[in-house]
Amino acid sequence: MATEFHNLQELRHSASLATKVFIQRDYSDGTICKFQTKFPAELDSRIERSLFEETVKTLNCCYAEAEKIGGQSYLEGCLACATAYIVFLCMETRYEKILKKISMYIQEQNEKIYAPRGLLLTDPIERGMRVIEISIFEDSGSTSSSSTGSPSSGTAQ
Amino acid sequence: MPVGLSVDGALGYPSPSRPFRPSRYVPVSAATAFLVGASTLFLCFTCPWLAERFSSSIPLYNVVVFLFTLANFCMATFMDPGIFPRAEEDEDKEDDFRAPLYKTVEVRGIQVRMKWCSTCRFYRPPRCSHCSVCDNCVEEFDHHCPWVNNCIGRRNYRYFFLFLLSLTTHIMNVFGFSLLYILHHTKHLDQVDSGVTMAVMCVSGLFFVPVAGLTGFHIVLVARGRTTNEQVTGKFRGGVNPFTHGCLKNIAHVLCGSQAPRYLGRLRKPHSVEVQPPFLRPPLSEAQLEAKAVDNGIQQSKSSLEIMESQSTDADPPPPPKPEHRYPGMPHTQNEECSLLTEAPPTPSLYKYRPSYSSPGKNHTASTHSSKMSRGNSMTESPSVPVTTGQPSYRSDPSLSSRGGAGCRGGGEGGKAGSGGLGGASTFGGRSYPSFTDTLLQSAAASCSSSLRSAHTAHNALGPLISEGTTSTSYKSLANQTRNGSLSYESLLTHSESPEFESAAHELSPPRPHPPHSLSTAAGAPPISGYTSPFLSAQQREGSLQACPAPLRPSPNRAFLRPTSSPPSRAPPLSPRARSLGSPPPGPAPGHTPLGKSLSYAGGAELQHRPSSSGGGTPMQNNTVSFFLQPMATLLSLEFLYTPSIFLFFFLLCSLSLRSSAFFCPPLLLPCGHKDDSVSVLSSTIKQNVANHNTPSHKPVGGVKKVTGVGGTTYGISV
Numbered sequence: 001m002a003t004e005f006h007n008l009q010e011l012r013h014s015a016s017l018a019t020k021v022f023i024q025r026d027y028s029d030g031t032i033c034k035f036q037t038k039f040p041a042e043l044d045s046r047i048e049r050s051l052f053e054e055t056v057k058t059l060n061c062c063y064a065e066a067e068k069i070g071g072q073s074y075l076e077g078c079l080a081c082a083t084a085y086i087v088f089l090c091m092e093t094r095y096e097k098i099l100k101k102i103s104m105y106i107q108e109q110n111e112k113i114y115a116p117r118g119l120l121l122t123d124p125i126e127r128g129m130r131v132i133e134i135s136i137f138e139d140s141g142s143t144s145s146s147s148t149g150s151p152s153s154g155t156a157q
Numbered sequence: 158m159p160v161g162l163s164v165d166g167a168l169g170y171p172s173p174s175r176p177f178r179p180s181r182y183v184p185v186s187a188a189t190a191f192l193v194g195a196s197t198l199f200l201c202f203t204c205p206w207l208a209e210r211f212s213s214s215i216p217l218y219n220v221v222v223f224l225f226t227l228a229n230f231c232m233a234t235f236m237d238p239g240i241f242p243r244a245e246e247d248e249d250k251e252d253d254f255r256a257p258l259y260k261t262v263e264v265r266g267i268q269v270r271m272k273w274c275s276t277c278r279f280y281r282p283p284r285c286s287h288c289s290v291c292d293n294c295v296e297e298f299d300h301h302c303p304w305v306n307n308c309i310g311r312r313n314y315r316y317f318f319l320f321l322l323s324l325t326t327h328i329m330n331v332f333g334f335s336l337l338y339i340l341h342h343t344k345h346l347d348q349v350d351s352g353v354t355m356a357v358m359c360v361s362g363l364f365f366v367p368v369a370g371l372t373g374f375h376i377v378l379v380a381r382g383r384t385t386n387e388q389v390t391g392k393f394r395g396g397v398n399p400f401t402h403g404c405l406k407n408i409a410h411v412l413c414g415s416q417a418p419r420y421l422g423r424l425r426k427p428h429s430v431e432v433q434p435p436f437l438r439p440p441l442s443e444a445q446l447e448a449k450a451v452d453n454g455i456q457q458s459k460s461s462l463e464i465m466e467s468q469s470t471d472a473d474p475p476p477p478p479k480p481e482h483r484y485p486g487m488p489h490t491q492n493e494e495c496s497l498l499t500e501a502p503p504t505p506s507l508y509k510y511r512p513s514y515s516s517p518g519k520n521h522t523a524s525t526h527s528s529k530m531s532r533g534n535s536m537t538e539s540p541s542v543p544v545t546t547g548q549p550s551y552r553s554d555p556s557l558s559s560r561g562g563a564g565c566r567g568g569g570e571g572g573k574a575g576s577g578g579l580g581g582a583s584t585f586g587g588r589s590y591p592s593f594t595d596t597l598l599q600s601a602a603a604s605c606s607s608s609l610r611s612a613h614t615a616h617n618a619l620g621p622l623i624s625e626g627t628t629s630t631s632y633k634s635l636a637n638q639t640r641n642g643s644l645s646y647e648s649l650l651t652h653s654e655s656p657e658f659e660s661a662a663h664e665l666s667p668p669r670p671h672p673p674h675s676l677s678t679a680a681g682a683p684p685i686s687g688y689t690s691p692f693l694s695a696q697q698r699e700g701s702l703q704a705c706p707a708p709l710r711p712s713p714n715r716a717f718l719r720p721t722s723s724p725p726s727r728a729p730p731l732s733p734r735a736r737s738l739g740s741p742p743p744g745p746a747p748g749h750t751p752l753g754k755s756l757s758y759a760g761g762a763e764l765q766h767r768p769s770s771s772g773g774g775t776p777m778q779n780n781t782v783s784f785f786l787q788p789m790a791t792l793l794s795l796e797f798l799y800t801p802s803i804f805l806f807f808f809l810l811c812s813l814s815l816r817s818s819a820f821f822c823p824p825l826l827l828p829c830g831h832k833d834d835s836v837s838v839l840s841s842t843i844k845q846n847v848a849n850h851n852t853p854s855h856k857p858v859g860g861v862k863k864v865t866g867v868g869g870t871t872y873g874i875s876v
Binding site for chain 2: 123
């Protein structure tokens with residue numbers, strides 16, 4: 001049984017971070033938050049182009065929605081003025097709510113689409129909304145046959 | 158958000174804590190004292206009589222206005238203006254010494270340059286600027302306001318603007334009601350209440366003129382969709398502002414837009430997703446399979462080339478054609494270099510997950526060149542790797558690339574450390590950031606071609622040396638003065654930091670113990686023309702302001718290349734040309750450009766601050782406008798002093814200058830700028846000119862006057 005245990009460990013693969021791709025902002029429409037949908041060459045063999053583009057387009061839509069100047073944002077501003085901005089301590093702004101939605105969407109995309117392909121999206125807000133960071137993992141092969149070899153999964157931080 | 162201090166522990170790269178400087182808190186303390194003190198005295202001594210004599214709603218109204226003013230003041234003071242966190246090391250892929258100092262993007266048809274920020278380690282987004290006081294890049298940077306001791310940027314501009322409006326209203330109320338009180342107590346002026354009311358009236362009257370002047374200035378800015386930074390650096394003097402959406406929409410954007418999120422101080426959630434092999438792979442197309450089958454792994458496969466080229470077709474037409482500048486033998490790949498020609502910056506990628514900064518490396522000179530080649534090759538090889546080897550691994554040359562990178566970076570670090578030793582270059586806490594004094598170091602660095610991106614180029618001579626014969630300072634390696642980006646009004650004369658106009662930054666930096674850098678240096682000669690901005694020298698840009706756009710260099714792409722790390726053998730031939738490009742010509746060369754441009758605003762004050770700045774006079778492109786703008790900039794610099802008469806003068810001059818520039822947009826009328834239909838005309842005209850011009854001299858093309866904005870954008874004005 002100990003032998004089996006070691007064999008299983010030997011057979012276990014681990015992922016290691018190989019490189020990172022950064023999707024830059026698309027400033028063609030001004031300073032609104034929008035990312036380029038151009039498919040990076042590094043992902044060519046890792047993920048289908050359509051999936052990637054769909055992800056980025058969805059993110060762009062969400063950000064556009066967050067930055068939309070409309071009735072809700074106006075009312076939010078009026079309420080903030082009326083309460084001497086104390087309401088910001090109690091209430092979450094519209095943008096923050098949409099950011100939370102985006103964060104959940106990215107996590108879902110990671111779980112369903114990107115992680116199975118050895119990729120990991122990072123929320124752009126963590127980079128100051130300048131880039132979407134995509135970590136590319138590689139299969140680093142089986143672990144060593146040492147008894148203490150612990151399989152390490154490519155859980156990115 | 159704490160005022161004036163960078164936030165440590167924020168996500169990503171922590172910014173260093175800056176030394177505590179009590180002098181920075183004097184203006185904000187004085188402003189707070191005056192505001193709260195005078196208002197309290199007014200409410201306590203004058204309002205009781207007003208409530209009794211007229212109505213109790215008067216004191217109530219005054220209290221509401223005062224509280225509103227105070228709330229906006231606090232928000233402007235304490236709110237994060239939109240600070241970008243430092244980029245993490247892995248994002249900084251440009252240990253590639255070819256990394257350019259500027260990247261050009263197209264914003265609504267207008268070329269805008271993004272400059273590399275050596276402090277924050279990323280290319281500054283449009284409208285972003287680095288504040289030297291706060292030592293942060295701020296989104297949509299307006300200015301650094303000493304009265305609130307905070308930068309004014311995207312997130313808190315609204316509060317600052319409302320603060321100005323409400324303060325003006327409050328001052329008028331206080332002054333008016335105090336005057337009413339005095340007029341009714343002319344025979345009781347010896348009483349305490351009257352005395353206090355008179356004092357309050359004097360204080361409010363004294364502050365009314367500068368505050369109202371500044372309010373009027375910002376009303377115009379809001380209506381025109383500009384920031385203070387853009388206004389005083391003359392970015393859109395040519396008339397086309399890509400960031401404006403019309404008067405009403407500009408106002409709506411400021412007042413009714415949703416509150417932007419902060420980037421610092423966010424909780425960083427660790428990824429809860431486990432990435433574990435085996436990994437799914439997308440099915441390869443037939444073309445890819447066929448191509449890979451014949452691919453020998455050295456040359457880029459045809460299919461991948463097609464794929465890459467098809468990607469580029471999405472981009473707008475590239476800037477005017479540039480001579481082939483690539484290293485011989487390198488295939489035309491969709492690498493960063495190539496994509497610089499297209500509208501948007503390429504998708505940067507790391508070759509290999511980069512280790513942390515290594516020790517300064519001296520061997521980068523040899524390795525950089527090879528790594529240059531290897532990097533390019535590797536990028537082309539990567540698509541074919543999985544096919545030929547069957548393994549989904551990138552067949553890069555990690556030793557070379559990482560070594561080169563590490564070497565470059567190490568060199569940079571070494572440079573930094575050296576520069577720090579040279580003369581206290583770094584003024585930022587424990588970080589040994591290079592600064593002006595690095596110029597000396599850079600001279601050495603040029604020969605060793607260390608990682609220039611981290612080195613700061615103070616003197617133009619250096620930039621050109623490094624340039625491989627291309628436009629001198631368009632290299633991240635020469636990035637430097639960017640840290641002096643604070644745009645407090647007082648520093649406007651000395652220093653203004655803007656995405657496209659970083660070359661002026663060092664010119665405008667506040668007086669330092671170090672010798673100022675000549676303009677053209679580093680930014681040396683950052684290319685000007687908006688459509689091909691990185692290529693033109695500062696001199697050219699200056700000249701272009703007179704008439705035509707600065708001529709393009711024959712190899713504009715080279716401008717993007719970072720020459721330094723090039724082998725020493727390359728350096729000598731380049732230096733003379735580079736020097737000719739970058740070194741500030743003695744006397745009235747157009748080069749002192751960015752300084753010149755800003756000098757048009759800063760005028761004499763700037764020269765007073767920087768006597769040895771760029772040697773020689775600074776030509777004023779637009780003498781008429783500059784005649785008015787010089788004193789205006791002087792006045793702006795005196796925001797700190799804020800005497801009423803000066804600001805009245807400032808306000809008048811501002812109006813005059815706006816009129817003379819034909820862009821005046823009275824707040825009431827709000828014609829709000831130019832139509833942008835001339836952009837397409839400009840682009841074709843500019844491209845034409847760019848292709849034709851090879852000399853720094855600019856002559857107006859028949860019928861169209863070319864004006865190059867500070868940021869490198871070039872506009873044609875029909876004459």
